[in-house]
Amino acid sequence: METDPVNARILTELQRDATIPLDELGTRVGLSRNACWRRVKQMEDAGIIRGRVALLDPNKIGLGLTVFIQIRTNSHTPDWLERFVKATRELPEILGAYRMTGDLDYLVHARVRDVAAYDALYQRLIRRVDMSDCSASFVMEEIKETTALPV
CATH class of the missing domain: 3.30.70.920 (Lrp/AsnC effector binding domain/regulation of amino acid metabolism (RAM) domain)
Structure with a gap:
């Protein structure tokens, strides 16, 4: 799967905070909530997004x-x-x-x-x-x- 500029922005935002609500994520990357969800789901299915974790100190x-x-x-x-x-x-x-x-x-x-x-x-x-x-x-x-x- 190709990482286009929009997917790259989604990945950057998710790496900063994986708990961000889809509405907010979509706003930050210039997509609707549903379009953003589809892209995230595609990247999860492709194994680009392997999981979402809490980072501990x-x-x-x-x-x-x-x-x-x-x-x-x-x-x-x-x-x-x-x-x-x-x-x-x-x-x-x-x-x-x-x-x-x-x-x-x-x-x-x-x-x-x-x-x-x-x-x-x-x-x-x-x-x-x-x-x-x-x-x-x-x-x-x-x-x-x-x-x-x-x-």
């Missing part, structure tokens, strides 16, 4: 430490990858896991309460998957983090 719910975990493995088998995927999807502290190019095999993004909570996450992760090297970097200052994609 991690500090206010006790998850003040952002961690990036760098993982290297000597095993590049389908079985290892399946265990790794399962582990990362089952550990709620892990927000993202990425297979990388270059020297690093995987990068994991996690949110935890503190260093002790990171250590507990680390212990649970290494019990599930073998790694040749695992190191972590703790975020000292969050300069920019957004969920909004440029459309």
Whole structure:
């Protein structure tokens, strides 16, 4: 599905506030309520809009430490990858896991309460998957983090 300028404006508005009433959304993008609803529905059906969520302040719910975990493995088998995927999807502290190019095999993004909570996450992760090297970097200052994609 093509993202024309009107759809791009709809997506931009929804990324700012997914709770916006259709009447207001239509007004902001220059469409009637029904035309706007049809476009939103089409983008949902096409998978462009994957869901609508509430964004939480991690500090206010006790998850003040952002961690990036760098993982290297000597095993590049389908079985290892399946265990790794399962582990990362089952550990709620892990927000993202990425297979990388270059020297690093995987990068994991996690949110935890503190260093002790990171250590507990680390212990649970290494019990599930073998790694040749695992190191972590703790975020000292969050300069920019957004969920909004440029459309």
